[in-house]
Amino acid sequence: MSSHSPHGQSPLRTVQVLGGGNAGSSAHVRSLAAGLVARGVRVTVCAPAEADxxxxxxDAGAAHVHVPRSSDPGAVAALRAACADADLVHAHGLHxxxxxxxxxxxxxxxxVVTWHSRARAEGARAHLLRLLERRVAKAA
Structure with a gap:
């Protein structure tokens, strides 16, 4: 790392994790990335290539790591590697x-998690979504 802040510390590094990347959350992440980069924060966006x-x-100054919208072991391993030296991870959406x-x-x-909209479902899927929400909220 060659870029250092004037105080002799390396800049903060945040990883923004995007799921399917609906228009609202994708635009929000781009705006957030641009603002953080302007303040000297190193930003990595983990999202499908199509979202970038x-x-x-x-273009906003963030690094991009292609992470498919999947919870398979390969996608999780790619995300884990991208988060290796992060000071903060900010995930957008439940998945x-x-x-x-x-x-x-x-x-x-x-x-940090931001749910831009609440997942709606009925029956067994609703129960699974509530379990996911509780697990994520507990970890955040």
């Missing part, structure tokens, strides 16, 4: 938040 193409996270919880398992990295 559509919303230009790298991205759950993947971040899995990726950060055993680490003390602070996790």
């Amino acid at each position: 193409q559509a919303y230009g996270f790298t 991205a938040s759950f993947r971040a919880v899995l990726a950060l398992s055993g680490r003390r990295t602070p996790l």
